[in-house]
Amino acid sequence: MLLLFGQAACDLSLPDYMSDIVNKGITSGDTMYIVKAGVQMMGIAFLSAFCTVIVGLIGARMAAGICRNLRQDVFTRIESFSSAEMEKYSTSSLITRTTNDITQIQQLIVMLVRIVFYAPILGVGGVIHALEKDKSMSWIIALSVGLLLVMIISMMMVVMPRFQYVQKLIDRLNLVVRESLDGTLVIRAFNTQRFEEKRFDKVNARLTETNLFVNRITSGMMPAMMLIMNLTNLLIVWVGSKAVSSFKMEVGDMMAYMQYAMQIIMAFLMMAMMFIMIPRAIVSIKRVVEILTTESTIKEPEKAAVISESPKGTVEYRGVSFRYPDADEAVLHDITFTALPGQTTAFIGATGSGKSTLVNLLPRFYDVTEGEILIDGIDIRKWTLKKLRDMIGFVPQKGILFSGTIESNLKYGDREAGKEVVEEAAKTAQAEEFIDSKPEGFLTEIAQGGQNVSGGQKQRLSIARALVKKAPVNVFDDSFSALDFKTDAKLRAALKDKTKDSVTILVAQRISTIMNADQIIVLDQGKIAGRGTHQELMKACEIYREIALSQLSEEELK
Ligand SMILES: Nc1ncnc2c1ncn2[C@@H]1O[C@H](COP(=O)(O)OP(=O)(O)OP(=O)(O)O)[C@@H](O)[C@H]1O
Structure with missing residues (x-):
């Protein structure tokens, strides 16, 4: 948590340094100031990079640890299942839940540790710093954030239902692979390789199609976001340069403002990524929780009978x-x-x-x-x-x-x-x-x-x-x-x-x-x-x- 604060504080202070270098160093030709501030900037950038790496490491370790325990719990629960529960879930679905679904959860945890605190701190900090520099251009940031939100929400509404479907298709794919591998001899004896290939192709194609659909939409989002970011920059330069020419703003402040705007948009982007991953992981979390909360129909006795030391076995x-x-x-x-x-x-x-x-x-x-x-x-x-x-x-x-x-x-x-x-x-x-x-x-x-x-x-x-x-x-x-x-x-x-x-x-x-x-x-x-x-x-x-x-x-x- 402390590292995350450190990382955000470092990132938020960099535009101020740049603004000072331009306003105080470049405009007055003070080379010493530029060098001094430049060195400080580099130090802060290194500190930020250090925090990022450590946070990444801690996140990865945490996620791996949590998911190792989760996998163990799911496995232990499955072992306690009676034949009735085994038939209810099917072996292939139980395998997907123990592997693929838990990996989805692991990825979410890594992401959460990195973003869940960092992005809001960066966003809020960015807004505060930007307002300190200039209030008249706030509408530009509000406009670009609004546009981003509309885009992200509409995208989520389209891809959300597909996530559930993807996990089901992975179950199905596992089932076909398992059956084909277990039944290799029969398949060869009956010359049904083509039939099995078709069966596999069908599920595989459906999975690829659904994945492609989701990926097309999510990858289309990146250029759209870059466009919004560049348009925001353009607007800031346009409106800002007018303020500079009428001496209402200094060049360095305008440049810092541009960077704050980028940081705010980045914070939203990160949160958007999180919101894309959360629904997908929620599908997986539900599937894992379903296993963890399924009670075996074969129950241990509430009060076990006293059994003799050497039972006869009648x-x-x-x-x-x-x-x-x-x-x-x-x-x-x-x-x-x-x-x-x-x-x-x-x-x-x-x-x-x-x-x-x-x-x-x-x-x-x-x-x-x-x-x-x-x-x-x-x-x-x-x-x-x-x-x-x-x-x-x-x-x-x-x-x-x-x-x-x-x-x-x-x-x-x-x-x-x-x-x-x-x-x-x-x-x-x-x-x-x-x-x-x-x-x-x-x-x-x-x-x-x-x-x-x-x-x-x-x-x-x-x-x-x-x-x-x-x-x-x-x-x-x-x-x-x-x-x-x-x-x-x-x-x-x-x-x-x-x-x-x-x-x-x-x-x-x-x-x-x-x-x-x-x-x-x-x-x-x-x-x-x-x-x-x-x-x-x-x-x-x-x-x-x-x-x-x-x-x-x-x-x-x-
Ligand atoms: N898991 C199951 N779910 C539903 N029905 C089942 C299941 N297992 C077996 N059956 C049904 O129960 C009946 C008895 O099956 P069971 O395997 O006990 O017979 P069996 O006498 O041992 O046969 P075999 O000598 O061929 O092994 C069969 O009609 C079978 O279709």
Whole structure:
């Protein structure tokens, strides 16, 4: 603040020096005075430049600091979102908000620090100094400021609505790029590069068009402003020279007046720039605030239940129904079952029958619409999210790995896990063989998204990652689908041995994967169509029999 005052005071004093040099030095031929005042002027100009640089530095640091914290807050908030909020905003929009929108805010802060105080001080100071020199020419300044204001306000009215549109288009552009990059293989296989290019071109062209429109108007503003400034100078010289010739004004004062007029106009220009940036940044601020104020639909309990030190993990679904947010119909209806420790509870059913939805309710990716889910007799909504999720070793349907080494991926759920635990989990998940075959073993680098491992290897690493957690409840959502029958069988045998005391919930499409489960639940259109052991279901459940016979012969099923 002090520096800003210093900068403005220096800038405002320069025209006075110039006026004195002309009036006292040049007209009377006093060279010493000219040199002395000239040196002082240079000193002040350097001081002003120094203040400007320091203010710029402080502004940049402040903006970078504020926006680093803001980005962190937005990221943390997004991490707390449930799947419902993730779907509401879309991944691409969340990326734009965390990056581009915050950059807009950062630019505004830099600008604000430089201008918000400096411009008014310069403007007001300029007016006071100009009036001190001469009052008769005030109308010239008033006229040019009025013209500038009309121009700026009309321009803002035209470009404002476009700013919102630009941010939306950036969201859209991100979405198209993301989809194209994620789907490269499909695009190549279907030869749809041209189609994707067109899709990209369309959004890109619209974004360019809108940006060009905004830029054309804002860049047209500069020459118009220069014109107003030059006309103002011309008017001052014209009116001023008449005053000089009639000895009402000195030449130096007229020159100083011209400089004050320029400073006043510059102050307005700076404020105009600020007013151009503010609406744009407001759009971004609103989008960021929207994220920061969105509460996750999955809430922590107001009063968490007291959980035993070593929970057993018995999972119980009681009359659970579920409807996706914004969907018309429920996808799960009145599901009731209990999964006991030491037992495997398996789910089978046609695609879309609700198996993944059912297991996704357990770690509270979504909350049930009706009924309740209990672990060890306590409603999961009464558990803290951390405790609840620590209880569950979850293997999602889509094997997702992170960039890093195999080891860092396996230790994802427990950073402190020892070497033996990691190796044992890899062995149980039948991943040890292929890890050992790599020259760097557990330290082999995994590419982004696990692109350098096969589907089956990715599944095995995902399983091992869950096992490292040694959680009382393990959920495998169709996690054996990419494994060959032999590996599938070996894995289940090893799993049975290693997870003797835990609850195993298994979703599968293959009968052979679930045949030996202690309890099999058949899902049909979100309802339980049968439950029991394989033998019991073969006798009593028509849907199960159909699925089983479509995959294996009567002989194999016995
Ligand atoms: N995020 C979502 N929003 C709205 N509806 C969804 C969502 N995810 C799934 N559904 C719908 O819920 C139903 C059940 O889907 P779910 O993925 O649970 O089936 P599934 O039995 O696991 O199928 P699959 O064996 O193919 O994985 C489907 O009709 C699906 O269209």
